[in-house]
Amino acid sequence: MRLATYHHQGLRRSGxxxxxxxxxxxxxxxxxxxxxxxxxxxxxxxxxxxxxxxLPPVEPPSVRDFVTFEEHVEGVRRSVSGAAGVPDAWYDAPTFYFTNPHAMIGAHDDVPVPPGCRALDFELEVAAVIGREGRDLSPERARDHIFGYTIFNDWSARDLQSREMQVGLGPCKGKDSATTLGPWLVTADELEPYRDADGFLRLALTAEVNGVEVGRDLLSNMGWPFEELLAYASRGAWVRPGDVLGSGTCGNGGCLAELWGLRGEQDPPPLKPGDVVTLTVEGIGTVSNTVVPGAVPEPVPPARRRPRDRP
Structure with a gap:
């Protein structure tokens, strides 16, 4: 079953x-x-x-975005920090960060360039939406807590992200402006025929910019299936209905930054107003967003070097 939220004749509806x-x-x-x-x-x-x-199928209470594709980590790490390879710690557990649940946009909404950004990028992901609350779940139990799946595009201001992450706290305004969720929510049972012998969903993923394919991968190349992501997220913490778990960006061109890291230059170039990004996931559907000009950033001064007085 495919379930959607939408505007029609001035009303917000679902069906x-x-x-x-x-x-x-x-x-x-x-x-x-x-x-x-x-x-x-x-x-x-x-x-x-x-x-x-x-519209986005749900207004999620929380959004965790994982990083589960080894190929993506390798390329983007080189692009953002200049480091080669994949950190050993990546293999230990499915790492995630919390992103902005108030920045969700619909399948065909325009995407303003984040204020101050000169290197806008897309990220092709799939997200699981939680249907039942739980805590300290095993992977086996976690499967019954996943209601369904949708496409997830984590729009990224790569220049802002690269600078911010030097502080060591993770992405900030580089990931704060927009996330596409859509086009609808596909219930988990609809995708069971795509599950492979290892328990992964073997879905074809493609990314296009202005009608030109720039990325193609399989969701089954994730390092962990969604049940294990949910089990890890629930360690010592409650997950609630509507919570969103992003798979992380797929490899082989799932974002521009991966290609920049591999090629040593910004080829293809960063997204600009007028560019159209179209992402398709087998068994789910397609989202297509147009980049438009964004706001001019209001100036915020740099930190003052204070004398470190004590009372």
Whole structure:
């Protein structure tokens, strides 16, 4: 089943996607309530998808973005920090960071260039959406807590990110402006036929910029399947319905920075206003966003070197 949230005739609605139409749930139904309860309400008369604006399927309480593709780590590390190879610590556990849950945008929304950014990039990912709360889950139990999957594009200001991460705290404004979530939420059972013998979802992933393919990979090249990501996320912490777990960016051109690191130059160039990024995931669908000019950054002065007085 494919479940969508959308705007139509001035109202925010949700419903079931059926072919090229959406069957609306009763007015006031939030898709997060459907995720939380697992109960799908009745639907009304079909509305053509061409007449609606798709929104992020859910407004997530939290968003964890993992980094699970070894090939991506190798290329982007070289691009961002200049270091070669993959850190030994990457193999120890599925590392993640928390990103902005208020920055979610829809499948076809415009993406403003982040203020001050001169090296905008996309990131092709898949995200799992949690349906049941849990804590200290085993991977086996975790599978039953995943409600479904959607496409996740972690837009990245690479120049801001590269500078910020020298502080050692992780990405900040470099990852704060926009994340595409969509086009809809595909329930987990729909993707079970794609599961391989090792427990990974073997989905084809492709990325295009202005109609030219720049990346192609398989989701099954993740270092850990989603059940293990969720089990790790739940260690000593609650995960709640609607929480989003990003797979991390795929390899082989899942983002521009990986290619920059491998080629030693910004080829293809950073994204600019007018560029259209289209990401497709087998079994889920396609999202396509256009880059537009962003705001001019309001100046913030550098840190003052204080005398370190004591009371």
């Amino acid at each position: 079931v996607v059926d072919g090229e139409a959406v069957l609306p749930f009763p007015e006031g139904t939030d898709l997060l309530d459907v995720v939380r309860t697992g109960s799908v309400p009745g639907t009304g008369a079909a509305v053509p998808l061409a007449e609606v604006r798709l």
